[in-house]
Amino acid sequence: MRLKGKLAIVTAAASGMGRAGVERFVREGARVAAIDISPTALDQLVADFGADKVVPIIADLSTPEGARSSIDQAVAALGGADILWAHAGMPGPASVENLDMAAYQKAIDLNVTSATLGAGQVAAHMRARGGGAIVFTSSISGLVGSMMSPIYSAAKWAVVGLTKSLSLALAADNIRVNVVCPGLADTPMKIGFTGRNGDPAEAAANEAKVVGAVPMGRLVKPGEVADAVLWLVSDEASFVTGVALPVDGGFTAR
Incomplete structure (x- = not known):
């Protein structure tokens, strides 16, 4: 077991990539505090993986x-923290023209501020345990520009910058900080990128464009992102910090 005895926190934990991460962390021996806004989805998570392994925490991470x-x-429920996967995020507005400032601010708060505050809250607890591993979720849109999601792209570039900076700031404390950058994933949030206007035909066309630009010719699966995160938080990556790891089927290799 790669995470035997570890205490892990996952945000946006109850669906998609976050849920896949909880499954892998539990399988590898960790006890997990699962943070999500949906009580129903958290209840299902506990039912599936066990109340002895998963502690549900309901929270709106778009607020400080x-x-x-x-x-x-x-941290109180687990008795400490060794791992944080700060995964929460959202697409945000599709254009900067006539920008809805409330929607813009919520996207920044959820994608950037929640990650920043999460790392800030957990760092001292990791330091007290002799170190730890923080992983953020960015996107390929945090490595290359996104024509469909400029606000999301700006936010996810900020998360990559946060990773680079914190990896330096926390290295002396044996706290490693990395970020995964997935391509478009087959998750419930997918439609927020491909079908903002509620038109199924437009969503299908946008998805086809994305898939057509991926050298491996498909969307990323949630479990593939969770596997990358599992490696980054494990001792197998003990000398890996400050890395922005694409999980994108070669999209950013051009």
């Missing part, structure tokens, strides 16, 4: 209070 208090609750 939710981002901070959820980590504090997780």
